[in-house]
Amino acid sequence: MGTEHSKNERRRSMFFLRKGPKLPAWEDALLSGKEPKSLLKQGLRYVSLSLIMKGMTSAPDFLWGLPEVQKLNLSRNQLVVIPPSLGKLDRLVVLNLGGNCLKCLPKEIGLLRNLKVLFVNMNCLTEVPAELSLCRKLEVLSLSHNCISQLPLSFTDLTSLRKLNLSNNHFVQIPLCIFALRNLDFLHLGSNRLEGIAESVQYLVNLQIFIIENNNIRSLPRSLCFLTTLELLNVDYNAIQTLPDDLYLLHRLPRIAWNPMDKGLHIAHNPLSRPLPEVVEGGLDALFNYLREKKEHN
Numbered sequence: 001m002g003t004e005h006s007k008n009e010r011r012r013s014m015f016f017l018r019k020g021p022k023l024p025a026w027e028d029a030l031l032s033g034k035e036p037k038s039l040l041k042q043g044l045r046y047v048s049l050s051l052i053m054k055g056m057t058s059a060p061d062f063l064w065g066l067p068e069v070q071k072l073n074l075s076r077n078q079l080v081v082i083p084p085s086l087g088k089l090d091r092l093v094v095l096n097l098g099g100n101c102l103k104c105l106p107k108e109i110g111l112l113r114n115l116k117v118l119f120v121n122m123n124c125l126t127e128v129p130a131e132l133s134l135c136r137k138l139e140v141l142s143l144s145h146n147c148i149s150q151l152p153l154s155f156t157d158l159t160s161l162r163k164l165n166l167s168n169n170h171f172v173q174i175p176l177c178i179f180a181l182r183n184l185d186f187l188h189l190g191s192n193r194l195e196g197i198a199e200s201v202q203y204l205v206n207l208q209i210f211i212i213e214n215n216n217i218r219s220l221p222r223s224l225c226f227l228t229t230l231e232l233l234n235v236d237y238n239a240i241q242t243l244p245d246d247l248y249l250l251h252r253l254p255r256i257a258w259n260p261m262d263k264g265l266h267i268a269h270n271p272l273s274r275p276l277p278e279v280v281e282g283g284l285d286a287l288f289n290y291l292r293e294k295k296e297h298n
Contacts, residue, residue, distance in 0.1 A: 036062040046070040046093060053077065064088045075099045075119065087111035098122050098142070110134035121145050121165065133157040144168050144188070156180040167191050167211070179203045190214050190234070199223040208252075213237050213266065225249045232257070234266035241273045245295035248288035256284045 041048050048071035049063075056077040063072075064085035071094040079100040087108030094117040102123040109115075110131030117140040118132075125146040132138075133154035141158075142165040149170040155177040163186040164178070171192040178187070179200040185208045194215035202223035204210075210227070213236040220235065225246035230253060250265075257264030265284060272280065279290045 036066060037068070040066065040069060059083070067091060070094070072096070082106055084108040090114065093117065095119070105129050105132070107131045113137065116140065128152060130154045136160060139163065141165070151175040151177055153177050159183060162186065164188070174198060176200070182206065185209065187211070197221050197224060202226045205229065208232070210234070220244055222246055228252065232263045235270065236266045237269045240267070240270040243276065243291065245291050245298070248292050253284060256280060256287070
């Protein structure tokens with residue numbers, strides 16, 4: 001009788017254990033006595049660890065004892081701070097800190113000399129440490145949806161950078177250091193507070209995608225027309241009234257584009273002076289012919 005009662009109790013206990021909230025994989029592993037290294041996954045290219053959407057307010061200490069990790073995803077948590085110990089993970093190639101509550105990054109991020117991809121989008125950053133410019137292999141950087149208004153001049157050292165997203169920040173002008181990044185092929189500065197584009201934009205000779213929608217830009221500089229590698233130029237939702245006569249030199253723009261994902265010239269929702277609105281309705285060829293003829297007559 002007692003034995004049968006004990007069996008029933010065990011069954012009832014196991015039932016409630018199964019019905020209880022499931023522990024995150026990393027907590028479950030540690031509580032069961034497994035080595036933290038057992039959480040690492042060997043992919044085709046990188047040793048990776050993902051702790052996405054774990055509800056963490058701080059990164060677990062065991063992380064900093066995993067120098068093997070090359071790809072680390074801590075996105076979509078509630079992290080308030082990243083400790084200096086981050087610098088111990090010097091084999092990191094990809095680091096995703098997006099969707100947290102970070103107000104700053106540690107200076108030790110500059111020790112990540114193998115870092116190629118960094119996402120710190122959707123946080124609360126007001127500045128970026130100058131030490132980030134020591135990550136000379138960095139190719140992709142997203143700082144979108146923060147509160148940043150300037151970048152360190154030392155960013156000129158990020159000569160390998162190809163894709164830079166600074167959208168949804170507080171920039172009033174394009175930081176000068178950006179014009180030194182000659183390998184950029186993608187630059188997103190949409191939804192800032194820009195009032196103009198410096199003539200120095202002409203130095204971005206490899207730029208293919210340039211997005212500056214939803215700003216306060218009143219005119220486009222003539223030097224922009226020399227970026228003949230451009231395939232997508234988005235100036236939607238600005239205060240542009242006139243266009244530079246040499247815009248027709250941007251021969252890789254395939255069309256007047258309306259879909260945000262399409263390549264071409266995006267120029268909707270600007271107070272263009274007449275007859276430009278009517279000309280634009282005729283398509284890109286009509287616009288370029290108009291500008292070319294206007295220049296010849298001048």
